[in-house]
Amino acid sequence: MSTSQGQRDAASASADDTENSRTPFYLQLRDRIAAQIATGQLSAHSRLPSERTLSEQYQTTRVTARLALGQLEAEGKLYRSNRRGWFVSPERxxxxxxxxxxxxxxxxxxxxxxxxxxxxxxxxxxxxxxxxxxxxxxxxxxxxxxxxxxxxxxxxxxxxxxxxxxxxxxxxxxxxxxxxxxxxxxxxxxxxxxxxxxxxxxxxxxxxxxxxxxxxxxxxxxxxxxxxxxxxxxxxxxxxxxxxxxxxxxxxxxx
Amino acid sequence: MSTSQGQRDAASASADDTENSRTPFYLQLRDRIAAQIATGQLSAHSRLPSERTLSEQYQTTRVTARLALGQLEAEGKLYRSNRRGWFVSPERxxxxxxxxxxxxxxxxxxxxxxxxxxxxxxxxxxxxxxxxxxxxxxxxxxxxxxxxxxxxxxxxxxxxxxxxxxxxxxxxxxxxxxxxxxxxxxxxxxxxxxxxxxxxxxxxxxxxxxxxxxxxxxxxxxxxxxxxxxxxxxxxxxxxxxxxxxxxxxxxxxx
DNA sequence: AAGTGGTCTAGACCACCAC
DNA sequence: TGGTGGTCTAGACCACTTG
CATH class of the missing domain: 3.40.1410.10 (Chorismate lyase-like)
Structure with a gap:
């Protein structure tokens, strides 16, 4: 999978290259979703695609997708509702x-x-x-x-x-x-x-x-x-x- | 693995059976580690066994062990230091x-x-x-x-x-x-x-x-x-x- | 050099929710 | 009933820390 990793980095590139190590893919994915929230493509309380859909969309596994979602949850940008899905957090x-x-x-x-x-x-x-x-x-x-x-x-x-x-x-x-x-x-x-x-x-x-x-x-x-x-x-x-x-x-x- | 699941529940049993669903194993594991902290077997700043050791000890996988550790981290009972290991949090x-x-x-x-x-x-x-x-x-x-x-x-x-x-x-x-x-x-x-x-x-x-x-x-x-x-x-x-x-x-x- | 956590894959079954 | 997240397995390689 080293090829796909390379593509991923190329695709997200931009900031954070201050360190000498690669940005892990789940953080790249976090940033892409965060960008969609910041630009309003995803608005407060709107539902994200399912974890399985996201994994396919970004060519990764559910575990990795969940890592990205978990990050955004920890940052307070997403929340989940029981077994219903992931949603965009409103303003505090x-x-x-x-x-x-x-x-x-x-x-x-x-x-x-x-x-x-x-x-x-x-x-x-x-x-x-x-x-x-x-x-x-x-x-x-x-x-x-x-x-x-x-x-x-x-x-x-x-x-x-x-x-x-x-x-x-x-x-x-x-x-x-x-x-x-x-x-x-x-x-x-x-x-x-x-x-x-x-x-x-x-x-x-x-x-x-x-x-x-x-x-x-x-x-x-x-x-x-x-x-x-x-x-x-x-x-x-x-x-x-x-x-x-x-x-x-x-x-x-x-x- | 339904056999080993049964053993796990039997081993922890005790509380929380108010609901009609099983307690997931990572929460059972969380409670066992929490008990060791509460009783002082693990004291502030002391290091836990490695994730691999814990998974073997409790007959599970690293992923599940990490779920349990992550719970305790979220509760503020454990912290981790970079790639050095997991430690018991001191008083706030x-x-x-x-x-x-x-x-x-x-x-x-x-x-x-x-x-x-x-x-x-x-x-x-x-x-x-x-x-x-x-x-x-x-x-x-x-x-x-x-x-x-x-x-x-x-x-x-x-x-x-x-x-x-x-x-x-x-x-x-x-x-x-x-x-x-x-x-x-x-x-x-x-x-x-x-x-x-x-x-x-x-x-x-x-x-x-x-x-x-x-x-x-x-x-x-x-x-x-x-x-x-x-x-x-x-x-x-x-x-x-x-x-x-x-x-x-x-x-x-x-x- | 050996061991640690960090990241990631590719699946599986289950409980619960909405339709 | 079909789809969702929740839980779990059994591995793998990597980056970094420590001796």
Missing amino acids: IIYDPSLDVSFTDYVTKQGGVPRTETLQSTSLTVPAWLAQKSGLEEGSEIYHIQRRRYIDGRAILTENIYVNPAVCPGLLRFDFNQSLWKLMRHEYSVSLSDKHVTMYPTALTEPQAGILGVTPGTAGLYVNRISRNSEGVFIEFDEEFWLHDALCISVHAKG | IIYDPSLDVSFTDYVTKQGGVPRTETLQSTSLTVPAWLAQKSGLEEGSEIYHIQRRRYIDGRAILTENIYVNPAVCPGLLRFDFNQSLWKLMRHEYSVSLSDKHVTMYPTALTEPQAGILGVTPGTAGLYVNRISRNSEGVFIEFDEEFWLHDALCISVHAKG
Whole structure:
């Protein structure tokens, strides 16, 4: 196959020849597909040809084609949906986890179509790990809400929210497919003034991968937030599992 | 091979049987290796057996073994070094990009051994993209510093810093293997009071992958920060490319 | 020189999804 | 039911790192 390798290099040529080694074919293929995305030949949410078709088209094997697709996925330029195919990622949503702005609002403002599903809303007893984070007593009551959120019909985040019932009694009777913060502000006059946000990139595994309908190991961003009011009373602990290509975190710090 | 598949499932069994489908072998293998990390049989920075050895040991092929290793890499539990092998990731460094605390200080405080290398320090003219971000005039002078930083001998981040020469005249004569912020504070009495931090997960590609000595496509976190003083004067633009398993972002927001 | 991961081939069967 | 991605096999050669 040395002949075909030579042709491949000749065909892609262009940049990146700064090093003394050949550019592997899967990176050449990555760049060709990336170019089609950049020029708009492939637009957001449009589906790519199947892996088998791509392998034929570029005269390679599925394994190599998947390497190229995996690169673009890692860069956040493509995503896949279960066994349905590969799609072009839309622009990242710009998100500031330190503000209490509603998901619905900022997605809409950025041109996306948001949707929220409530998967669970129950009352639990505080487990040890949460007692430690919140300062609540282990075994006392806590509200738990689990949601899944979509942008343009794509599930991009799932979250577990734990709310202190002392500050929001009877919360569970509401509909959580709307903004929880708006609810807390308007119904309970709760204001969150002290937030501690922690986040790191990691792979999505079960059960979150299943909830979002992606392959285990898909790159994600884990974000959690502990909110207290101005007296230091614990209000909520929220943990979010995002698809890694869906968001761009933006935080302002003054002082 | 249906026989050997059956044995594999029997051997791992345990959890995750909530769904009606079999757990693929590469995930079983992932869990076995993860267990060795969790129990400390494999400790931070220790090297795993070679891919070929692992494939034999677990009676599978390199491709499948690599799938398992790739999962653990995506989760931030393993990292690889060029063609040297697979290693166990140490704890993530907790990092607050909104504070001006020195890298050296917080790495040391968290039990790591930091090191900084200056790759470049030159004077440039402001390019269009930076002019837009900073408000400086395109074509005016700007200092550029490129560094690479290590923890425990592992290169985990590379950064480009662009400093306004008006607030730090003669900056380039200093040694940048120390904290830049300490330098700015002590030599120029510069205080950064307004910071805008942006970050998102993405793959590391050339040239950053090369600088850090990792395969292109390795998961990373891109962080940038625009700092101004209390009068709104642009001080620096910093962009950092981190290995995704090396850090945990932690931000406090009050008010 | 030997061993490592990096790249690549040419197939196969399975689970799931859309039609 | 046919096509998709998901998983897996059993090899190969290459580039690079290490002793």
